[in-house]
Amino acid sequence: LMHLTRKLIEIRSILLSIDQNDALKLPSIVVIGSQSSGKSSVLEAIVGHEFLPKGNNMVTRRPIELTLIHSPPSQTGQAEEYGEFPSLGLGKIHDFAQIQRTLTDLNLAVPASEAVSNDPIELKIHSPYVPDLTLIDLPGYVQIASMDQPETLKEKVSALCDKYIREPNIILAVCAADVDLANSPALRASRKVDPLGLRTIGVITKMDLVPPDQGAAVLSGNRYPLHLGYVGVVCKASRPKGSDSTALIVRKVENEFFSTHKEHFGASTSLLVGTDTLKRRLMEVLESSMASSLHNITNAVQLELEDATYQFKVQYNDRRITAESYVAETMDALKAKFKDYTTQFSKPQIREKLKMMLDEKSMDVLEQLYWSDKRAPELTAIGADPRVQPENVDAYWRYKLEAASSLLTKSGVGRDSTNLVAEGLRTLIESIASEEPFTHHPEAAERLMDFSHMILRDRVGVTADQVENCIKPFKYEVEVEPQDWQVGRLKAIELFEKEIGMCEAKVKEIRKRVGGSRRLTSLMGYVKTLEEQQADRKARRLAAESSDSDVSLTDDSLDETQDYRYTPAQLLDARHAILYSDRLGILSLRLAALKSKRCKKGPESSQLCPEIFLNVVANKLAYTSSLFINIELLEQFFYQFPREIDSRLIYDLDRKEIQKFARENPTVRRHLDLQERKDKLEEVMKSLQSLVNLRKDAQPQKRRS
Numbered sequence: 001l002m003h004l005t006r007k008l009i010e011i012r013s014i015l016l017s018i019d020q021n022d023a024l025k026l027p028s029i030v031v032i033g034s035q036s037s038g039k040s041s042v043l044e045a046i047v048g049h050e051f052l053p054k055g056n057n058m059v060t061r062r063p064i065e066l067t068l069i070h071s072p073p074s075q076t077g078q079a080e081e082y083g084e085f086p087s088l089g090l091g092k093i094h095d096f097a098q099i100q101r102t103l104t105d106l107n108l109a110v111p112a113s114e115a116v117s118n119d120p121i122e123l124k125i126h127s128p129y130v131p132d133l134t135l136i137d138l139p140g141y142v143q144i145a146s147m148d149q150p151e152t153l154k155e156k157v158s159a160l161c162d163k164y165i166r167e168p169n170i171i172l173a174v175c176a177a178d179v180d181l182a183n184s185p186a187l188r189a190s191r192k193v194d195p196l197g198l199r200t201i202g203v204i205t206k207m208d209l210v211p212p213d214q215g216a217a218v219l220s221g222n223r224y225p226l227h228l229g230y231v232g233v234v235c236k237a238s239r240p241k242g243s244d245s246t247a248l249i250v251r252k253v254e255n256e257f258f259s260t261h262k263e264h265f266g267a268s269t270s271l272l273v274g275t276d277t278l279k280r281r282l283m284e285v286l287e288s289s290m291a292s293s294l295h296n297i298t299n300a301v302q303l304e305l306e307d308a309t310y311q312f313k314v315q316y317n318d319r320r321i322t323a324e325s326y327v328a329e330t331m332d333a334l335k336a337k338f339k340d341y342t343t344q345f346s347k348p349q350i351r352e353k354l355k356m357m358l359d360e361k362s363m364d365v366l367e368q369l370y371w372s373d374k375r376a377p378e379l380t381a382i383g384a385d386p387r388v389q390p391e392n393v394d395a396y397w398r399y400k401l402e403a404a405s406s407l408l409t410k411s412g413v414g415r416d417s418t419n420l421v422a423e424g425l426r427t428l429i430e431s432i433a434s435e436e437p438f439t440h441h442p443e444a445a446e447r448l449m450d451f452s453h454m455i456l457r458d459r460v461g462v463t464a465d466q467v468e469n470c471i472k473p474f475k476y477e478v479e480v481e482p483q484d485w486q487v488g489r490l491k492a493i494e495l496f497e498k499e500i501g502m503c504e505a506k507v508k509e510i511r512k513r514v515g516g517s518r519r520l521t522s523l524m525g526y527v528k529t530l531e532e533q534q535a536d537r538k539a540r541r542l543a544a545e546s547s548d549s550d551v552s553l554t555d556d557s558l559d560e561t562q563d564y565r566y567t568p569a570q571l572l573d574a575r576h577a578i579l580y581s582d583r584l585g586i587l588s589l590r591l592a593a594l595k596s597k598r599c600k601k602g603p604e605s606s607q608l609c610p611e612i613f614l615n616v617v618a619n620k621l622a623y624t625s626s627l628f629i630n631i632e633l634l635e636q637f638f639y640q641f642p643r644e645i646d647s648r649l650i651y652d653l654d655r656k657e658i659q660k661f662a663r664e665n666p667t668v669r670r671h672l673d674l675q676e677r678k679d680k681l682e683e684v685m686k687s688l689q690s691l692v693n694l695r696k697d698a699q700p701q702k703r704r705s
């Protein structure tokens with residue numbers, strides 16, 4: 001018979017882990033009573049250990065779901081007794097004082113202002129001395145609220161108890177013998193939901209505190225009859241608390257008490273007394289309650305299971321997943337995606353990017369050395385003069401070209417080109433980390449970025465040095481082949497045309513903004529006059545200062561005599577337009593030069609066509625840099641990245657973390673939840689079925705005997 005309770009207790013805890021649906025609840029024994037009625041003492045007497053929180057200040061603030069598991073002593077005769085908090089994962093606790101401390105901490109974690117919480121604490125106790133039982137210890141009913149307790153405490157406790165004393169639970173109503181049963185809040189609450197006492201057992205504690213005849217009268221239950229009756233107990237420890245043999249002493253005191261008063265409580269009286277009797281009574285009642293729930297619960301589980309099976313079929317087409325498979329798939333997809341993206345980092349693409357960066361640098365060099373040079377027009381003029389041969393061009397231009405080439409080759413190409421590619425990789429990883437499914441896994445995304453950055457940090461310095469080293473020869477000399485020259489020339493023309501296009505677009509934009517070309521022209525004229533006046537004034541001031549004259553200059557505030565036709569923004573636009581047109585002038589001149597016969601000729605025209613020469617240099621720099629960046633940075637990164645995924649994202653995850661990771665993704669969580677629910681229901685259904693069959697087999701035998 002005990003088999004049934006035990007099995008159903010197991011089933012009960014599985015069902016509780018599925019959901020809190022009332023239909024899926026198997027009965028448990030709920031212990032209620034007012035504060036100090038002796039509730040804790042009764043529970044401890046049943047368990048045979050002191051383990052409940054003690055103290056005057058409302059120490060039970062959360063329900064304790066106590067599951068007692070009868071576990072026979074091991075073969076060596078060792079009686080192993082221990083407790084477990086399944087949701088805390090602390091493992092087996094053999095020291096009951098430790099269990100008591102843990103329970104106290106868990107209870108005190110509920111803020112005093114809230115006083116009680118509905119969130120139950122799960123505790124399992126394994127021992128050869130306990131029967132298979134599930135008990136729920138609830139906060140005691142408040143009789144007199146103390147000053148420091150919230151007003152609503154009384155109601156909160158009542159409401160919590162009301163929630164638990166619903167069907168199919170069995171109510172253990174604890175009342176002290178020395179308090180009139182008429183005043184017992186436990187009995188009052190139970191009568192509301194179970195008027196006949198069909199599922200209420202009365203426990204009368206402190207039997208030693210009243211005269212035996214009075215105690216016996218209470219147990220007879222004549223005044224407040226309960227179908228399941230009353231059991232009288234004495235659970236007073238007369239030894240100092242915490243001592244090992246407390247339980248034994250308690251038992252002895254109880255036995256002595258009831259045997260001293262045989263005439264009132266003896267077998268002939270048919271009254272139920274003693275903790276052992278209470279234990280047996282609880283087992284019987286729970287067993288028969290479980291047995292009668294069997295049919296209903298089987299039907300309820302069947303319905304839930306059908307629903308879960310149907311949902312699983314419809315939503316997931318019966319496809320099973322595991323957290324492990326999700327992690328593995330996610331990582332494979334990550335690697336595949338990474339591989340896909342790395343095609344953007346082929347050598348020609350890198351070379352192209354580097355060339356663009358170097359082209360910009362060349363433009364800066366040209367601007368700095370040539371376009372702002374007062375002799376610049378001269379260069380164009382001698383370029384157009386067929387009488388001037390390359391070998392008799394002024395040495396000025398030869399030095400100029402050397403300076404330009406040197407500015408470009410010594411501009412930190414190693415560092416800049418390496419950073420450019422590293423930045424590209426960083427952006428790539430960032431975009432992967434911010435896409436599905438990593439949007440659900442912020443921690444993993446962060447780790448992904450962390451180790452990518454780490455690989456890059458490791459490589460960037462080395463690569464930059466290596467590149468810088470390899471382009472070193474170009475700092476001294478750049479040999480230009482006719483072939484290089486022709487390519488460079490076309491590229492330079494392309495670049496200039498693009499630059500001209502950009503400047504024109506800017507001017508056009510400004511023209512549109514200020515309201516047409518006539519307006520822009522007059523704006524520009526105005527700004528030019530302003531600037532000339534300013535320059536003029538400055539010159540005069542300088543002259544005055546150097547001539548030491550005392551002539552005080554009329555502080556003509558022409559700047560401030562704003563022409564109100566124009567807004568400051570328009571004046572700024574006009575200044576920009578002037579700059580762009582100046583630049584356009586130079587660019588067009590130079591473009592014409594680049595297209596001229598002289599520049600077409602070949603490398604010997606380098607001094608006259610520095611744009612082409614710099615383009616060739618930039619091309620060589622890009623080519624060499626890309627070679628070494630490829631070996632030192634990209635290859636290394638592409639090799640290490642997938643390996644780091646394995647070692648840093650997966651291998652150091654334990655089972656729990658894998659579950660956590662998978663469940664971060666809501667789609668996967670729903671899938672896993674439904675699958676688990678279905679599995680558990682199936683398992684429960686199988687156990688229930690076998691119990692039902694066992695009982696079917698057992699019943700005809702019973703009738704025969």
Ligand code: GDP
Nearest residue numbers: 035036037038039040041205206207234235236
């Ligand atoms: P709870 O607040 O309902 O959990 O009550 P406790 O179990 O903490 O008991 C309250 C007080 O009553 C404690 O001081 C116990 O020692 C005492 N007590 C409990 N059971 C008995 C008993 O059977 N006889 C006597 N004399 N005192 C008891």
